[in-house]
Structure formats: structure tokens, C-alpha cells
Amino acid sequence: MSFLSSYIHYIGCFSLILIGLYVVLVKPNLIKVIIGINLMGTGVNLFLVTVGYIHAGTAPIFSEAAQQPEGMVDPVPQALVLTAIVIGVAVLALALSLAIRVYDHYGTLDLRKIKALRW
Amino acid sequence: MRRLISLLLLLIVALGIFLCFSGASFGAEGASRAGKLTEDKVNFGRRYASRGLEENKAGNIVASVVVNYRGFDTLGEVTVLFIAAVGLAAILHARREEATPSKAEPASLIVFTGCRFLFPLILLLGAYIFIHGHLTPGGGFQGGAVVASGFLLIYLGCRGRGLRSAGVAVAESLSGLAFLAVALVGLAVGGSFLLNFLPKGSAFALFSGGVIPLIYVAIGFKVGSELGGIIDNLSGEAR
């Protein structure tokens, strides 16, 4: 049980990161690749929040003056993750607009068939 | 072949990460077990949690980290979203001229009325979330996203009544300028960018936290208009 409680979140987030990387490396479809990037981003965010978590901690929000700062989870990774989520959605929107234009020009999203440029 | 190489790569990454966790204390949990949290010097989070309330008078420590302690990051992040909105409009610009407008079937009267009824309520909820960002969970980004989902609803229910690009552009640039202006006033008044120069009031009241609510409102408007613009451009409804 203690193994689960200390490592289950790390297992979850690194599984997401690895699945995302696998999709990006293997799948030829552009939108599928973007889905992979999205999965990886979610995994990274989960990792950052997990880094700041303290077992049986409380949320870093004071709702009344009596509350004590001891046992509060780390607020910094949460702030970083807010930033990372917004950056992620920005990259995603740009990537999808590129995918739409690629489809307009080539009629396919298969990266193996889009080869106007090469080394 | 390609699949094999990528699996091998992933295995190396996984092994590296796994070995990282086999060692000594890691993260806030490990630090608290090793008794490191008492040292003020080594941990950011500890210091913000213990001093943040008196320094910024904002109940939500995450809000005071996002807007005050690490406000410069937030400026960069708002910029990233701005870049995405502008770049997306530029990339889809050429398409708008060559594409023929598609005639979509209008939504039924019930959906139309429901959307028109819900839209102001959603905007109100978004505004509530970003105005109370320094007291309760939520803030500029979350509120902005809720506002943008209102525009999504308008797209679904009332085709052709979406945002006007000029209005979006004015809203996003004015709110961005407002954020910068507040930050620069801090530089002019106290010699430090993003300084919390206003009287901070008493904690847990609506008017507390100095500039934090002001900046959160600006962020809320900016994120809302940018995400709304992104939705408009991607759905092909932009005018």
C-alpha cells in the first residue's frame, strides 16, 4: 500500500509521457502526432504537480485566517503547471491550423506522403 | 524497424527516469520526510506558503505566486497565447480568401434560444472566476477559458453571430497593454517591475491583494478574447 501511495502518480504520469512519445515517433498521421504531443503534455503537467505534493497535505489556499501554512502542498509547481497548460494549448492550436493547411495543399495528413522537401 | 528503434529509445528514457527515483529524497514529499522543509533557504514553496499571506494579502497562494512572485512568467505565457492567436489567423488568412462559405443548416429554435439564454450566464460565471481569483481556486486563465467556451456555445447554437475579428483584436491588445501598464507603474513607483504597489487591504476581502485582482481581470479578458479568436478562426466563422 505504501508503495502505491508514494509511486502511483509517478507511474501514471510517466506512462502518459512514454505513450505520447511512442505515438509521436511511430504514427504517420499528423493529427495523431498532435494527439501524442497533447498526451505527453498532460503527463508532464501531472509530473510537475506530483513533485510538489506532500502526503496528506492541504491545498495552498487560505480560506480563513486560522488555517496554518504547515502541511500545505507546494504552490510553485501548480503555478508552473498553469503556465505549461496555457503554453500547451497555444502550441496545439497552432499545430492544428498547420494540419488544416497541410490537408488543403496535399490532400492527406500522412507524413510519409508529404515529401515536397527532403534532405 | 522504425517501431523497434523508437521502442528502444523509450526504454532508455524510462530506465533513466526509473533510476532517478531510486535514490534519496525527491520532491516536496521527500523533502518533508528528510526534514528539509524547516530550512527556509532551500525551498521556494515553503517560503511562499508561510509568508505569502502577509506579503500579498491574497488568500490563494497560487494566485499570488502566479501574479506576483512569478508574474514575469505569466507575462510571457500571455504572450505565447497571443502569438498562437495571431499566428493561427495569419496561417489561415490565405484560406479564408480561397474558400467558399459553407451553408450550414441553422440550429433549431430551442437550441438557438437556449444558447442565447445561457451565453450571458456563462460570461458571468467566467467573470466571477477571474474576479475572485485571489480568494478562491480559479483565476484569469480559468475564467478566460470559461468565457471562451461561451463563444463556443454561440458557434454551436447561433451560426453566423460569432465574434468580430476587429473587436477581438482591440480587446486582446488593450488588455495586454493594461497588464503591462500596471507592471510598469510598479517600476515607476517602486523601482521594480510588477511591484504590488497598491494598498493591500485586509486578507479574505474582495478588495485585497493590491494589484493581483487588477492583473487577473486583464489576464481574464486577454485569455478569453484570444481563445475566442482561436475558436472563431479554426471553426471558419471569422469575419
Next chain:
Amino acid sequence: MVSPILLIAVPLGLAFAIPVLGLASKRVPRYVPVIAMLFNLVVSVSLLPHALKAPIVVRTAGWAPPYSIHLVAGPLGVLLSSLIALIGLLVAVYGIDYIREGAKVKYQILYILMLVGATGVVLTGDIFNLFVFFEVLCISSYALVAYRGDSTGVEAGAKYLIQGAIGSGLVLIGIGLVYGTFGTLTMADIAANVSSVGSFRLFVSLAFLITGFGVEAAIFPLNGWLPDAHSSAPSSISAILSGIAIKAGLYAIARVVYTVYGASSILPFLAVLGIVTLLIGEMCAFGQEDIKRLLAFSSIGQMGLILFALALASATGISGAVFLIVSHGLAKALLFLASGYMIYRTGSRDISSLNGIGKRMPIMSLCFTVGAFSLIGLPPFVGFASKFTIVRAVLGTGSTFFITLLAIGLIGTVIEGAYFLRIVQGFYFKPAPEDSPEQTEGKVPFSALVPVGLLAVLILTIGLFPGIVGRVLGPAADDLLDRTAYVQHVMGD
């Protein structure tokens, strides 16, 4: 003294204001980048004497480091931000008339923001803030590569974006590991504590950070995007991407390896990577028929050389690397800008179609020749001075390993000389192709001649008097090497 934070805040404000200005007048937005970069150039150069005395540490939000984000304007940072502002200003002047299609107002916004991102990367003193400005730089370059929405641009942009997004994800994992280990994000604070932690976890986080930043810096196995992106973008953007953007990635790697981690054990590995990158870039460039792809591959080669020089870990080596960053930035910007109007004139990007252009566009081809000679490293141009510094630094280390690597790397320089001389020979000594259509739109306006000419004059002047830049190089190298002084300046005790 002006606060260095204005280097970021003022251009950012101007970029935010462009949509409103664009509604008021169609012509105004074209001149805004020029104003922003002129401001940055003046401020950076005026900060240079102060930064040489002691690094300027700027707080944000009024809290002393390490408790909030701060900027550290040391000699290296201010030198690079002056370079960014200088090249940015000249390319902005060039862009006034060069940009003819697509969403012009949006181009100007993205252009300013790209340079803001680069300036932020070289000035910041916080590792997560470094990531954020890096994203500002990267995302605006993805958008600018594809902003015309044409088929090659979109394809190159998509490839660039996929690789860049993976890279930034890896950087974020590295930052998470760093934060979990040290509980701090300030670079100086991490540098002060780095010796107290077991080495394997440090190695993993460093590997993530180097791989992530290496994508933007185009180090060998990670540079698949570069030739496509640099050749498909408009020439003004290629100039910035080659002249500045990839250097920002390299700066991030150098800052992390030297200042934050003090990891001297991986430097030989980086040196080998640099030489491999150099050889691969130059060999691929040799076979190219497309002038912009050739220039892009040559950038890969030069990045390899800079990485090799950075990995020498001696003061001379790093000053040579910084000198090469300056000289390559000027020369590559000049080459891309000059080739932009040549392509407009001939209507083709084949090298063979540029034959005989020396008679039709005398000034442009003369400037191109100056840039090419500087890249090869011929005296009296600036490239010679910088490459000579690197050779001197390698001989100064006296280690057989580095001298062998340098000997291999010189082959790359010979290849580079061969293809650039072939192009220049084509300019002047080969007849123009028979059926060359004379494009009327190829008239070179005054706003393009001025920046190209100025760049050529700068290359010649700094080549003749290397002391102009040379005075800053020594302190810049110390800025990167001397970790204790850096920590002391930032933490203030």
C-alpha cells in the same frame, strides 16, 4: 542607467499595440518593429559599460533573489542582446518593403515577439523563465515559417513544430526533476547547491535539458527540421532564424552546462557532437542546388563549430565561440538578405540561375561575396578573426584529443570554402543563362540596400579592428565560466 527590463517590456508593449494601430492606419505597423529594435539597440549599447563593471541584477515584483524571477544582465547577456537588436533592426528595415504577401500586420507582430523571446532568453536568470521565453521564441518562429500558408512553408512549419514541441516537453521534464531535487528555480541558487546532490539524478535532468534545447540549437541528431524551415521561410525570417534563433538554443545549453551544473565531464562529448554536426552540415551543403538550402546547411555546420569551441572550457575558447556567434550572425543575415532579392530578380532559387548576376545586381552580389568570404574565414573579414581565435584556443589547450578534432573539423571548413567559391565564381565569371526572364519586381529598393550594405561594412570594420568587439569577449567568457562570481553577484552575499 535604464532598467534592462525595458528591453523586454517596451517591444512587448509595442507588439500588443500593433492591432489597435493597424485599425487606425494601414501604413503605421510596418515601421513599429524598426522603432522597437532601435530602442533596444540604444538601450543595450548604453548598458554595455555598466554590465562590464558588474552584472546588473534586476528584481521583479520587489523581492530579492532567489524569491522571485530576476534578470541578470551580465557582459555576455548584454553583448548578445545588442547583437539581437542590431540584426533585428537591420532586418526590420529590410522587411518594410520585402514583405509583399500574406498577413503583413501579423508578420510585424510575430517578428517583434520573436526578438523579444530571444532577448528574454539571453537576459533571464531563472530556469523556468528561460523555458517560457524559449517558447515565445520557438512558437513565433513556427508561425513565421508558415505565415504565408503556402505548401512548402506549411510543411516545414509542421515538421519544425512537432520536433520543437517534443523538445520543450523534454525541457519541462528536466525542470521538474531540477525543482524536485533543489526546491528552487533560480539558476544561481541551483549552482550554489549543485555539489550537494548525488550525480546520477543530475545527469538525467541535464540530459533532458540538453536534448530539449538541442532541438532548437540544431545539434546533430536533432536538426532534421532546420534545412526545411530555414529555406521555406521568407528570407528576412531565415536571416533571423539563422542569425539569432539557433544561437539562443546554444546559449541556453552553454548557460545550463557551465553556470548551473558546472558539468565539465560531458564537455568532450559535446565537442565530438560539434565536430560531427560541422562535418554533416558542410557535406550536405556541398551537394545542394537550392541557394537557401545551401545557406541553411552551412548554418548547421557553423553551429557545430561554435559548439566545439564552447566545449573547450577555456577562456579563449569561449571568447572564440562568442566571437563566432557574432560574426556568423552578421554574415548569415547578410547572405540571406542578399539572396532574398536575388531570388526575386531571377524568379528561381537554383544556384545555376544566379550565374552572371554580378553584372545585373552589382551591389547585392558584392555584399554577398563579402558575407561568403567572411564565413569561409578569409582575412580581412570578421570570420577570419573569430576562427583564428578558436584555432589559437585549441592549440592553447595542448590536448591531443581537441587538436585531432580540430584537424577533422578543418576538412569541413575546406568543403565550405569550395562551395562558396563556386557560387561566387558563378556570379562573376559565368555567363547568365540564356532564357533568364527579367523580373520587374526584382528592383532593389533603398530600404533593402541600406541594411545589406551596413552589414557588409560592419563585417569589414570588425574584421579590420577586432578590438571593437574584443574588449567585451573576455568578460563575456568569464561571465560563463566563473560560477562563484555569478552566484555572488546574484545572491548578493
Next chain:
Amino acid sequence: MIVFQTFLVLVMIVAALAAARFGDLLDAVIACALVSLMASIIFYFLQAPDVAMAEASIGAGLTTAIFIFAINRSIRYEENEKTD
């Protein structure tokens, strides 16, 4: 409580595998939204309500919507994979 969180993590991993596997891009996007939703609930259990809100509204809501717009304007089915 930890059993419940383990369950959530397992659902999240299965949904991610499904998103990687599905050939119908629309299905993959819905699985992706499920991943975000699970992540959002896990954020809540990790005492990060701000992040949970942001992930639920941006990750699970808006991201799905813009994916669907993009699929609507391109193609819905992934072409058959040939091993190369």
C-alpha cells in the same frame, strides 16, 4: 482513498493507450479528452484545485473542441498503416 486514485490512474492509462490505438481520429480525440478529465480529477486529489479547473476547462473542454474543428476541416480516418 488511494485505491480510488489508483483506479483513476489506471483508467487514464487505458484511455491514453486507446487514444494511441484508435484509427478513427474522432474516437482518439474523445479518448484524449477522457485522459484530460481523469488528470483533472487526479489534480484535485493532489490538492491542486486551480490546476484542476484549468485542466478541466482548457484540457478537456477547449482542446477537444479545437481538435474536432480541425478534424471537421480535414479527414476523419487515419490511413492504413504500412510497416515501412
